[in-house]
Amino acid sequence: MANQLVYGLLLLTTATAASAAAGIEGGAPANISDRSYLISFHDENGIPVCAGALIKKNIAVTAGSCFAFHNGWKFAVGVLGGTKFLKVSDYTFSARFSYNTWENDIAVLRLTESVEANYLTLASQPRPTGTSAVLTGWDANNTVVDVDETIISAKDCVSGKYKYKEGEVFDSMLCGLAKDAACGALPGSPLVSGNKLIGLASWGNGCGDKGNPGIFTNIESFKSWIQNLQNKLFAGKKYKN
Structure with missing residues (x-):
């Protein structure tokens, strides 16, 4: 079980300290217009620390660890290939997220503006x-x-x-x-x-x-949990986990 914690801390350290220099190895170039659901989360220093996916015009999902280890209110969220940056209007990550085993690593968030994209x-x-x-x-x-x-x-x-x-x-x-x-x-x-x-x-x-x-x-x-949250967040309602 310790492996998850060690890896998670290394992952977060790497993302924070060297994301601009690191990246996926062995991938094939993709057309961002076909992947417009892809979003990025940048910390207050402008460093990309997480990614995510749009599932509605202003609702997205990402790993719960992103909000467990970072201040979500300070994120600048890159959309449409980083051509525009938005803020997080509301979010929650699973109360069952485990810092030891990395179970239930899921978060749902609402953006301050709608995005015209290929939602997933x-x-x-x-x-x-x-x-x-x-x-x-x-x-x-x-x-x-x-x-x-x-x-x-x-x-x-x-x-x-x-x-x-x-x-x-x-x-x-x-x-x-x-x-x-x-x-x-x-x-x-x-x-x-x-x-x-x-x-x-x-x-x-x-x-x-x-x-x-x-x-x-x-x-x-997590489909039911996500849908329950997205309905509340999409309606602009504050959600307490």
């Missing part, structure tokens, strides 16, 4: 082993890139083939094995399959590269 639909069905997916984020040159991923079962993920043990991968998580290196993805980077948002980059042992899976928030397991 939330996955409503579990994705079986072998499902193809695409992780989207930025490389070291700030180019939007895609990384091909294959979903593997939690049982397989902790079977001994990889660097994970029993008790480290939970129902709130997905394992995704990258075709090429996927190290450097910001927390909250969206994982999409069949035009559905199925996951958000959360943590990993070895950055999800060299044949080792990355761990993603399992969106399907």
